[in-house]
Amino acid sequence: MSETNPKFKVTIDGVEVEVDPGTTILNAARLIGGDVVPPAMCYYSSLQGSGGKCRTCLVEVSKGSEKDPRPMPKLVVSCSTPIMDGMEVKNKSSEKVMDARAGVVEMLLINHPLDCPICDQAGECDLQNLAYEHGKSTTRYEFERRTFDKVDIGEYIKLHMTRCILCYRCVYTANQLTDQREHGILNRGDAAEIGTFIEKNLKNEFIGNVIDVCPVGALTDKTFRFRSRVWYTKPMDAHRDCKCCSGKAVVWMIGDEVARVTARKDQYGEVKEFICNECRFEKKEKSDWTIEGPRHIDRNSVISANHYEVEAPAHTPLLNKA
């Protein structure tokens, strides 16, 4: 007896798509692609338990389902709300959504430094992209922002908590990729921070992936050589034989030199195959890698859109000697 899986029909901003039951609104939107996809700062499809926190992916459900067409009373998070058959969702076409999202972006930015030009993540920061699309250029927040000193968590990773948006992704990554989580969320409310409590080295061989899942410049690669603006580097798909991981990575080249290595991300900034610390931090010779060809960065990001391609300010060293 062969059974055909019933599909659910859902309409997002007027575009219809059929998906498997259990699919979330966000993933249904990603099947459609383009403008109907809500931004997601905390959800990460491969990390169990992620999502629901940043609230940037809020959408309006204008029709609950075919069976119960009543609209949902409140906006819902698309990353964690499963679709129902016949559901109608509004993302960009809802004023309520755009208003709430602008509010969320404003909240995310009130304690975030406004120094994108000198941030290591500039040019590939999801928050920068989000703010560009949904935020206002001025802030109404007139109080001191919370700041932290940069700290080294181990020989490879730098934590600049000031930039963290508490998406919890790095915590889930450590939980799910390693068996000895050593960092976590300390304190609560707006005093909450990512930390190890006491100085500790994160040393698990997969811990480097926290850098890739971090949507902002809070966790960065200390071995990143020539830490200039990323748009001066050329991303290349590359691989190597690795005992530990798939060995499939992106090497970011400056001339003939490997500036840094990251995992490969899809168009939504998500890594599907995590890489090990050796590949990421220790293979910095071109000869370590088989270069496949240029990596197409097809995200609609400020890297490709050129919004932030300004001259690097004079005080950021082109050569990172640290």
Place this chain on the structure above:
Amino acid sequence: MDRKLLLEHIGVEGIHTHDVYRKQGGYKAVEKALKSMSPDDIVEEVKKSGLRGRGGAGFPTGMKWSFIAKPEGVPRHFLCNADESEPGTFKDRYLMEKIPHLLIEGMILSSYALGCNQSYIYIRGEYMYVLQILEKAIAEAYANGWLGKNIKGSGFDLDLAVTTGAGAYICGEETALIESLEGKRGNPRIKPPFPAVKGLWGRPTVVNNVETIAAVVPIVNEGGDAYAQFGIGRSTGTKLISASGNINKPGVYEINMGITVEEFIYSDTYCGGMKNGKKLKACVPGGSSVPILPHYLVCKTAAGEDRLMSYESLSDGGFATGSMLGSGGFIVYDEDQCIVRNTWNFSRFYHHESCGQCSPCREGTGWMEKVLHRLEYGHGKMEDIDLLWDIQRKIEGNTICPLGDAAAWPVAAAIRHFREEFEWHVNEPKLCVTKNYGLVTEKKFEPVNA
């Protein structure tokens, strides 16, 4: 109908002990239920009683119970929410301290009704001495065969234990409570799944407030219909009210729902009127989260009818001119109190208690506190009032759990009803730090900000 259902025997010497409680008719409901009622019979009686959750949301208890999932072979859990941290609320502590066996009896009945064999009372860490009272009472209940294996030969097993929080208002939210009970940070869970399907340790779970659980005892003893004779309309039964603020007789009162607010504040049976002969300025009728009412909307609704102590009447007029019964934390303010200061104080509370998981609440509560602080200390600007309005609007409804709403509502209500007092703080920056504004003038509500 002045009879009390929960606190009837509160005055009896030694009522906190098993033997005295038993002599006053205690554990009769358990005997009755185990002998002659099926679990579903109890759920049915609770439905008939019209009992609504006493923890704040007022959700019908019988309906909540009927949602619990019953997958084969998976244990279910029943939890008592004794986290009581909503400012203005202290009734659960009173009940547990004075008559702990009433809660235990209610726990047995509820656990039986839901088919749970392992139940917990989660009590806030600051109530450590109450925890000891409960543990003593639980030991007595075990010793007398009301807990443990095969209770009174019925074949029903129940283990009951008390477990503790450690200072976090958010753990009163039921999924945060569950996380905390699992030994974690009190971060509310993202729903769905709801606890009725996946709660404690991933198992179907029901969480109820102390007072809700205690009310199951008279419901089983006298029947749901008899219980529903108390109260008014859909506000059946009696309610414990914690009265505080500038009144003559603060304390915990069991009221028959439906008495007037005026009677509650001014009669000697209850609050005994305003302290020092001052005038009433405002009232927060259901704990700090619910909208504050200005004096002219406390005893009368906007339509000029008597305001009653009931779910419906206190919320008459919606947020425009009404409030909520909430947890029954009834806070009374006299003419000498400053609304801006009180709003700042509450904002600081929510800022302090936000778990920090979701961005609007984590960032917005602190922002509101800072703006309110500036207004209260005479450094505010006129635009701050609209800014506050906008911040609370962006938090409300956009967060994981209702703490965001709870932080937004008091600010919204204060601006809605006391805007002139906020403006006065801006216009009189020197005066506002030495003097209070006094009573606000009665105004016709303009429905723009509803």
Place this chain on the structure above:
Amino acid sequence: MSQENIQLPEDLLQEVGRQIAKFPEGMQKSALLSVLHIAQAHFGHLSEPVMDYVARLLHILPIEVYEVATFYSMYDTVPVGKVKLEVCRTGPCMIEGAEKIVSYIENKLGIKDGETTADGMFTLKTVECLGACGYAPMLQAGEKFHEHLTEAKVDELIEQYRNNPKANYLGL
């Protein structure tokens, strides 16, 4: 304190066992909050070695303990005085004079909110609603609630704690 010195006495270890036994097999992490209370009462505060010890007692990771200890306001991860005077400052207590009580204690003990007296006897801390709003203003010292506070009552209380050698974390 070095790791080896961190050890609860037998009776308290039994109490830890009793807490763990409240939960089904494998769910011992549920006892974490209770065990931290026990450890804090015994050691005075939750230092990093104490938290690591608790992690070992419950077979969980140290970070799981740090995350919890820093979330809940009752836990102290830095040293505090023998007696913590925790004065409620929330709305209902405020309108009944909590702020005056706080400044009275500040002046009397010469410390500010959050500080500890030089002799290590008292720590003053303002806290949020403790569920005693009808008996305001109030403070908690150890496990004990002191309600309807007046300056005279505060004097008496502080005197009591000073003179009683048994004054400890748990209160009188």
